[in-house]
Amino acid sequence: MDIFARLLSQAGERPPKVLAIANAADRDVLSAVQRAVANGIAIPLFSGDPTAIRALAGSLDFDTSPFEILPAETPEEAAFLAVRAVADGRADALMKGLVSTSALLKAVLSKEDGLRGPGLLSHLACFVLPALDRPIFLTDAAINIAPDLEQKTLIIENAVHFLHGLGFQEPVVGVLAAVEKVNPAMQATLDAEALVRRQQEGRITGCVVGGPYALDNALFTSLAKLKGMDDPLAGRADLLLAPTIEAGNVLYKAMALLASGKSAGLVIGARAPIVLTSRADSDETKLHAIALALAGDLS
Amino acid sequence: MDIFARLLSQAGERPPKVLAIANAADRDVLSAVQRAVANGIAIPLFSGDPTAIRALAGSLDFDTSPFEILPAETPEEAAFLAVRAVADGRADALMKGLVSTSALLKAVLSKEDGLRGPGLLSHLACFVLPALDRPIFLTDAAINIAPDLEQKTLIIENAVHFLHGLGFQEPVVGVLAAVEKVNPAMQATLDAEALVRRQQEGRITGCVVGGPYALDNALFTSLAKLKGMDDPLAGRADLLLAPTIEAGNVLYKAMALLASGKSAGLVIGARAPIVLTSRADSDETKLHAIALALAGDLS
Known part of the structure; x- marks a missing residue:
């Protein structure tokens, strides 16, 4: 069993963790989150425009009604809310949605409400x-x-x-x-x-x-x-x-x-792992990145 | 047909080129040269200790009797002789045998008898x-x-x-x-x-x-x-x-x-290509490197 299969299997043996998704109205991101939910590893906590998120999720047959959406009017506000949810302990990891990496990392590195750790990202x-x-x-x-x-x-x-x-x-x-x-x-x-x-x-x-x-x-x-x-x-x-x-x-x-393999990437060094998948990543890669972010005992 | 197959096939349609091998008494190098000869792409011109080269070649069932050996007492002398053979137009490419890369490149870069080109290696x-x-x-x-x-x-x-x-x-x-x-x-x-x-x-x-x-x-x-x-x-x-x-x-x-592929590497920029295969290279990789060195019209 490879490490990704093991992470997915281990996650199934314990309660799913909460993943805060900053500005979630992105088809690729929602599709990856849908797979993580189906695998029993994640409970999403969305931020962004509730109407847009529900409409996109609906087009994927992804029922988001059990999950909270933190309403935000701009990508920056959505990033701030998702980061704060992690900082407040309401979520275990952060995922980038339809927001620039720089805006997301700005929220992460914010001195007051951010997720800055003791070292560097x-x-x-x-x-x-x-x-x-x-x-x-x-x-x-x-x-x-x-x-x-x-x-x-x-x-x-x-x-x-x-x-x-x-x-x-x-x-x-x-x-x-x-x-x-x-x-x-x-x-x-x-x-x-x-x-x-x-x-x-x-x-x-x-x-x-x-x-x-x-x-x-x-x-x-x-x-x-x-x-x-x-x-x-x-x-x-x-x-x-x-x-x-x-x-x-x-x-x-x-x-x-x-190299015909499987991969996953994260940003670490903040107080919680950050999933920053790219459009070029396959669905499987995105799922693996979420699994990696939520797998660890990072206490 | 991939490029290596094409190079080997093209080489078969014209006379083989001469490959000068500096201090050739190395089992791996002789084995690669043997394959190049069998493929009809190379005529070796050896330098080094004739007795040692013939003995090693014999243990590989590689009949070197048709090929010249420039007798040399030290690896440095062997490098010098192989480089000079290329400089004199008697060989088309150079291959490293049982000599350090630095000693070979020193001979290549020698101002009087070397193979220094107009630029850099x-x-x-x-x-x-x-x-x-x-x-x-x-x-x-x-x-x-x-x-x-x-x-x-x-x-x-x-x-x-x-x-x-x-x-x-x-x-x-x-x-x-x-x-x-x-x-x-x-x-x-x-x-x-x-x-x-x-x-x-x-x-x-x-x-x-x-x-x-x-x-x-x-x-x-x-x-x-x-x-x-x-x-x-x-x-x-x-x-x-x-x-x-x-x-x-x-x-x-x-x-x-x-990446499950085929590879070959050369040193270029001298007046002739130089094959520097490593012990870690497979026999096929060494053959491809020789083919690449001898394939080009580098006039």
């Missing part, structure tokens, strides 16, 4: 690929552009905290670069060396950190051995840390579009 | 993937670490020149970033904008350049349309330009290892 994706014998997580493919060492530390901490909530007790973090040897001309390798040291010194906890790795020797022990690496973490990464948003993004998209 | 890879309806080329996944705008221009020129030799008359170059909009905080997008302008102004020729693109809207017109892009080049890239070696390398390895 980051993107976390999960993949199940035929070529891999385990689920693989990737951070950060979408938010932090060129993170420095401090930001990389926070990005790892966000992801490790989330993975703990999913039941990964001590995930292996593989710090990616283009090569597996430290090279002073390649900042990614210097950062990897420093992150490994921070974990060894107890400044990064709850995981083990290895690297620098090229992708092959982060994912496959056989390929790490072929290169003569004796690092016991080589080839065993659960979580890949990308050196830059460009490296993370091309890897995310290569795995999502070219 | 760069890495070019070719992929055939089930998810894509055309071959896709990628540069630079292995040599230039953080190329600036001038270096990116030269990297494009190297690849476009090589693609012309393969019969691509006006390849579409997709300049990769994490997003498809120019963002001053993301150098990759600024470089993409500048490269597009250089091509439009005639300072980059023989191709059309588009970008910035995220990988999805570089490769798939359907996904570019879904994002509302009206750029006629979006989704049509033949050649992907990676912003950094890290982005190129993770993309290269994701496509080679996770």
Whole structure:
């Protein structure tokens, strides 16, 4: 059973969690929420124009009458109401509807009513690929552009905290670069060396950190051995840390579009996970992202 | 028929070309050369220890008696002799044997006897993937670490020149970033904008350049349309330009290892293509790399 099937199955064994959807009058979003409701994992709490939401839902044969709609006149107001519902503990996770990512994140980061956590926001994706014998997580493919060492530390901490909530007790973090040897001309390798040291010194906890790795020797022990690496973490990464948003993004998209797998992505680091699916995502991907957001024990 | 099958088939219709192999006493390298000979695409010109080469070849049932061996006592001398054979016109391409990449490239870049071209060396890879309806080329996944705008221009020129030799008359170059909009905080997008302008102004020729693109809207017109892009080049890239070696390398390895495809990589920009296969490459990948190196009309 792959991790997404397991998340969906586990969710069925406990009460569904509440998902606040900011400005929900979007056909693709409602269709994804409909699937999550049918799978028994989510109770939606909508914000937006009630008439528009009910009309669109009706066209999908999605009966929204059991669910609350927080009326809002603008996307910004809808974002604010959905964020406040999460902040007030009325919802467990947030999902983007027909509102720009920047407007949603503005509400999330609002100092008074937002969901700002202690660190920074980051993107976390999960993949199940035929070529891999385990689920693989990737951070950060979408938010932090060129993170420095401090930001990389926070990005790892966000992801490790989330993975703990999913039941990964001590995930292996593989710090990616283009090569597996430290090279002073390649900042990614210097950062990897420093992150490994921070974990060894107890400044990064709850995981083990290895690297620098090229992708092959982060994912496959056989390929790490072929290169003569004796690092016991080589080839065993659960979580890949990308050196830059460009490296993370091309890897995310290569795995999502070219590797015949299943994927899901979230924004983490706020006080609740945030589902930001894209129009290009399949229905299944959207369902997986909701499942991932609602699966964890994030207390 | 995919591009690798076509290259192998085209090569069978004309005389084989000569491949100089630097310090050839390596079982994997000899095995790849044996396949290239059996496919009728290569005449090897070995350098190294004749006794060791003949013994290893014998253990593979590879009859090397028709082929010349340039005797050399050290890997460095073998690299020098193989490079000089190419420089003298006795060989059409160079292949790395049991010699370090740095020693081989040192011989290649030697001012007096080397193969230095007018620009810089760069890495070019070719992929055939089930998810894509055309071959896709990628540069630079292995040599230039953080190329600036001038270096990116030269990297494009190297690849476009090589693609012309393969019969691509006006390849579409997709300049990769994490997003498809120019963002001053993301150098990759600024470089993409500048490269597009250089091509439009005639300072980059023989191709059309588009970008910035995220990988999805570089490769798939359907996904570019879904994002509302009206750029006629979006989704049509033949050649992907990676912003950094890290982005190129993770993309290269994701496509080679996770996307169930066929791949081949070369070093270009010298006066002849250079095959640098890795131990981790399959026999088929090594054969494809030799085919790619010998396929082009690179006069």
